Amino acid sequence: MMSGKRLNPAWTLAILTGLNLFNYLDRFVLSAVLPKLQAELRLGDGTTSWILTAFMIGYFITSPFFGYLGDRFPRKWLIAAGIFIWSLGTILTGFARTFEQLVAYRVLVGVGEASYATISPSLISDNFGPDRRNNALTIFYVAMPVGAALGNIVGGQIAAHYTWRDAFIWAGAPGLLLALVLLPFREPARGQEDHVGEGSTKPKLLDFLHLFRIGKYQLVVLGYTAYTFAVGAFGNYGPSFLVRVHGVPIDKAGTFFGLVLVFAGLLGTFSGGFAATAWQKRNSAGYAWTLGLSVAVAVPIVVMAFLSHQTTVAMACLALSMFLLFLCTGPVNTLIIESVPVNLRSSAMALSIFMIHLFGDLWSSAIVGHVCERP
Numbered sequence: 001m002m003s004g005k006r007l008n009p010a011w012t013l014a015i016l017t018g019l020n021l022f023n024y025l026d027r028f029v030l031s032a033v034l035p036k037l038q039a040e041l042r043l044g045d046g047t048t049s050w051i052l053t054a055f056m057i058g059y060f061i062t063s064p065f066f067g068y069l070g071d072r073f074p075r076k077w078l079i080a081a082g083i084f085i086w087s088l089g090t091i092l093t094g095f096a097r098t099f100e101q102l103v104a105y106r107v108l109v110g111v112g113e114a115s116y117a118t119i120s121p122s123l124i125s126d127n128f129g130p131d132r133r134n135n136a137l138t139i140f141y142v143a144m145p146v147g148a149a150l151g152n153i154v155g156g157q158i159a160a161h162y163t164w165r166d167a168f169i170w171a172g173a174p175g176l177l178l179a180l181v182l183l184p185f186r187e188p189a190r191g192q193e194d195h196v197g198e199g200s201t202k203p204k205l206l207d208f209l210h211l212f213r214i215g216k217y218q219l220v221v222l223g224y225t226a227y228t229f230a231v232g233a234f235g236n237y238g239p240s241f242l243v244r245v246h247g248v249p250i251d252k253a254g255t256f257f258g259l260v261l262v263f264a265g266l267l268g269t270f271s272g273g274f275a276a277t278a279w280q281k282r283n284s285a286g287y288a289w290t291l292g293l294s295v296a297v298a299v300p301i302v303v304m305a306f307l308s309h310q311t312t313v314a315m316a317c318l319a320l321s322m323f324l325l326f327l328c329t330g331p332v333n334t335l336i337i338e339s340v341p342v343n344l345r346s347s348a349m350a351l352s353i354f355m356i357h358l359f360g361d362l363w364s365s366a367i368v369g370h371v372c373e374r375p
Contacts, residue, residue: 005184005185005186006185006186006187006188007182007185007186009127009128009136012123012124012127012185013124013127013136013139013140015181016120016123016124016140017139017140017142017143018143018178019079019083019116019120019178019181020116020120020140020141020143020144020147021143021146021147021150022083022087022147022174022175022178023083023086023113023116023117023143023147024143024144024145024146024147024148024150024151025147025148025150025151025154025171026086026087026090026109026113026151026171026172026175027055027109027113027147027148027151028147028148028149028151028152028155029090029151029152029155029167029168030051030052030055030093030106030155030236031052031151031152031155031235031236031237031238031239031240032151032152032153032154032155032156032159032239032254032257032258033155033156033158033159033164033167033168034048034239034240035240035243035250036159036163036164036250037164040164041098041099041102043099045369045370045372046366046369046370048369049365049366049368049369049370050103050366051099051102051103051106052106052236052365052366052369053362053363053365053366054102054103054104054106054107054110055106055107055109055110056110056232056357056361056362056365057107057362058106058107058108058109058110058111058114059110059111059113059114059117059353059357060110060114060353060354060356060357060362061354062110062111062115063114063117063118063349063350063351063353063354064208064347064350064351064354065350066078066082066114066115066118066119066346066350067118067119067208067346067347067348067349067350067351067353068208068346068347068350069119069346070119070122070346070347070350071122071190071343071344071345071346071347074187075119075120075122075123075187075346076123076182076183076185076187077183078115078119079115079116079119079120079123079182080179080180080182080183081115081179082111082112082113082114082115082116082119083112083116083175083178083179084112084175084176084179085108085109085111085112085115086108086109086110086112086113086116086172086175087112087172087173087174087175087176087178087179088108088112088172088176089105089106089107089108089109089111089112089172090105090109090171090172090175091168091169091172091173091176092108093105093106093109093168093172094164094165094166094167094168094169094172095165095169114350114353117349117353118346118349118350118353119346119349120140121137121140121333121336121337121345121349122190122337122345122346122349123187124136124140125137125337125342125345126187126188126189126190130338133334133337133338134273134276134277134280134287134330134331134334135273135274135277135330137273137330137333137334137337138269138270138272138273138277138329141269141273141329141330141333142265142266142269142270142329144265144269144326144329145261145262145264145265145266145268145322145326146261146262146265146266148235148258148261148265149257149258149259149260149261149262149265150258150262151171151258152239152254152255152257152258152261153254153255153258153259154167154170154171155167155171155254156239156250156251156253156254156255156258157251157254157255158170159250159251159254160251190342190343190345207343207344207347208344208347208351210341210344211340211347211348211351214339216335216339217336217339217340217348220332220335220336220339220352221336221351221352221355221356222355223291223332224332224336224352224355224356224360225355225356225359225360226360227295227325227328227332227356227360228356228357228361229359229360229361229363229364230302230364231325231361232360232361232362232364232365233361233364233365233367233368234302236361236365236368237365237368237369237372238257238318239253239254239257241306242256242257242311242314242315245314246311246314246315247311248311256315257318260315260318260319260322261322263319264319264320264322264323264326265322265326267323267326268322268323268324268325268326268327268329269326269327269329269330271327272290272294272326272327272328272329272330272331273329273330273331275290275327276290276330276331276334280331287331287332287334287335288331288335290327290328290331291328291331291332291335294324294325294327294328295324295325295328297324298321298324298325301317301320301321301324302317302318302321304317305317305318305321333349336348336349336352337349
């Protein structure tokens with residue numbers, strides 16, 4: 001673990017953010033190619049919803065395992081393994097011939113992404129002190145909308161001009177090499193930016209249970225769970241909503257949704273994260289106010305998007321609501337990290353992932369899929 005040269009914190013953040021971009025690109029290719037995949041394999045909405053859910057099963061079930069490992073063992077190796085596994089699963093999705101194979105490969109993608117998502121934020125937190133941590137995490141999570149947008153754009157364009165299978169193969173291939181990028185470097189000691197020595201911070205297995213006794217942490221996770229329930233189905237069925245309800249062509253729907261994710265996601269994540277940092281310096285509840293207000297304003301605008309019969313109005317409301325929903329991306333993850341002891345940060349991210357998906361978007365995509373099949 002201690003061999004090799006320590007990588008500059010700015011470069012560490014840049015690399016992890018770039019890898020996070022591929023993380024979300026691979027995840028959202030599926031939503032862009034969904035209509036063509038369904039047509040070729042003759043899958044209904046109810047059946048297809050379980051392909052979306054399969055990813056979440058692999059993702060949230062294994063996250064506590066990776067969280068425990070991430071608090072005890074060298075994180076760069078766990079991150080590399082996660083990147084390789086999710087990339088392999090994405091490529092294999094392009095070769096799937098049956099519903100069962102699709103489910104198995106999407107579970108594999110979820111397992112790989114669970115390792116990366118639980119461990120990377122703790123690595124960032126050990127490179128940046130409390131005064132810069134939220135801004136660093138905000139930059140890291142900017143890759144969410146950009147990667148999701150590229151997944152929709154790349155997936156939609158390749159599916160329109162080639163096949164949906166090619167979209168998965170080309171999206172997953174770069175990760176097989178990118179998995180190696182952090183291995184030559186030495187990672188920072190846990191808790192070094194919080195002036196806690198690594199030797200005194202290694203957790204025991206039962207320390208994980210302490211997370212259930214931290215009230216602030218539990219409140220953040222409960223709110224995040226409700227948020228994820230709604231946003232999960234919203235993201236998976238966004239392009240399909242435009243195709244079916246408003247008759248937008250599949251490539252244009254994917255491109256619109258992707259471009260909105262890029263601009264609304266970038267502006268929302270950056271402005272929400274940096275504004276929350278400034279607010280937090282003046283008010284200790286600045287992060288929390290950012291979370292509550294952004295969602296409260298977004299909800300009625302989302303409802304308007306779904307009820308409008310005008311395509312232009314619906315698309316404009318979708319864009320504005322996504323901007324508002326992205327305002328809380330950085331602060332919510334910073335609160336998760338900073339509300340727990342430094343030796344439990346990976347475990348805290350892991351438990352958060354487990355809860356928000358078990359009680360959140362694991363069910364929301366399946367519910368929407370079955371509702372769509374109702375006469």
